[in-house]
Amino acid sequence: MGIRTGLIGYGLSGSVFHAPLIAAEEGLQLTGVVTSQTDKVREDYENVDVYEDVEALLGSGVEMVVVASPNTLHYEHAKSAILAGKHVVVEKPFTNTVREAEELIQLARDKGVLLSVFHNRRWDNDFLTVRQVLDSGTIGRISVYEAHYDRYSPEVEVETRWRDQPLPGSGILYDLGAHLIDQAVQVLGSPDSIWADLRLDREEAETVDYFHLVLAYPQSRAILRAGTLVRQAGPRFMVHGDLGSYIKYGLDPQEDQLKAGLRPGDADWGADKEECYGELTTAVGDLTMRTKIDTLPGSYQEYYRGIAEAISGGGKPPVRAEEALEVIRLIEAAHRSARERRVIDLSSVPGEAAQID
Incomplete structure (x- = not known):
């Protein structure tokens, strides 16, 4: 069993990039998705639960949350997941402002959770x-x-x-x-x-x-x-x-x-x-x-392999949140x-x- 992972959003980035790469990594287990596209998720991953809202996903026992919602929601969804004590991966761009990025980095430090951004390229x-x-x-x-x-x-x-x-x-x-x-x-x-x-x-x-x-x-x-x-x-x-x-x-x-x-x-x-x-x-x-x-x-798969290893072994993630903050700056x-x-x-x-x- 890998790290129980929840995905917020099942649009282009969620369905094409994150879900397949998470599913391909032995150290992770995709267990839940927040989306209105229930049929599409169940067609792709029959054993994955579908949730109507973020709060339900956060209460489902997931250990890590991947934020693949629209850019306007990255900060809000990442903050909710961090406050719930979850490790977090955010689809790029990290946030829309430097202030938001700095706040999330400090929150992750305070909660002792991993925070990374999907700069897959x-x-x-x-x-x-x-x-x-x-x-x-x-x-x-x-x-x-x-x-x-x-x-x-x-x-x-x-x-x-x-x-x-x-x-x-x-x-x-x-x-x-x-x-x-x-x-x-x-x-x-x-x-x-x-x-x-x-x-x-x-x-x-x-x-x-x-x-x-x-x-x-x-x-x-x-x-x-x-x-x-x-x-x-x-x-x-x-x-x-x-x-x-x-x-x-x-x-x-x-x-x-x-x-x-x-x-x-x-x-x-x-x-x-x-x-x-x-x-x-x-x-x-x-x-x-x-x-x-x-x-x-x-080798996009190296990103989530690095995430799984960082969570399991306590090392640095493949993309540090501070590096993603520099991009926003x-x-x-x-x-x-x-x-x-x-x-x-x-x-x-x-x-x-x-x-x-």
Whole structure:
């Protein structure tokens, strides 16, 4: 029997990401879900109980709660679970404000429970490979780290998609931006300043659907961008250093694999297409060398494996809440930069900067 786990929400993130990955981890046991989609849960997991409200789930004997409700409810649901003495995983973004994130972190410390945030794209196959290339030293000192999420989604769906509605935590910066910022901070640490261009690019857009961020470091820059009107995607990653460059096209397949019903351990789980392997360009003497780098397999399952091990063994979670707080701090600073049309010196921005190991 694994750690009894309850899930709040059975929309896209709950049903596609969290429930399958929890069920695939031997150290966890999915025992209950809060949702109105009773039939869907029972079709997917016949032995899992369905609850109409959060209070009923919290009283059911679960030891850990995963918050996969809409962004407007992350803080409320996480706080209720922490106060009930449960370990908590929150779907990204952690919260909508730094103040909320700081409060939850302190509450978790006071109650002695684990608090983590589902920044699963640390385990994307492309990002794992970027880190491997950087660790090898073949690029040298990073000059420019650039990462994109290029998508073509010209239709605004305000009536059916809460992420397109003008609500706290909506828009592409809180969605894809949270992933890009988290990845950049994992590679380069907390930046000294940030500049942001945020736009409502589509004609009927009511939330940010395009962003371009520049995170400044003493000797390097991170350029992060995502948009909804990119019919032909460019490189996913471009990393340039004083010894070489690495350029990678294509997206990690795990989201599509989960949607198709595949699970960790299935054939080709997290595997990249050979034609999407990144290219490393370096020099050997006077010769320029270009080498295809095999993409490491993606491994979202490592997140919940790490959660189970942290709870059972008392170690650190795979994503610390303080790291997720730093992402929210940078998102808030990006909004301020766009609003005031200037670079924001992050030394003057409140919030507990993450200590990246």
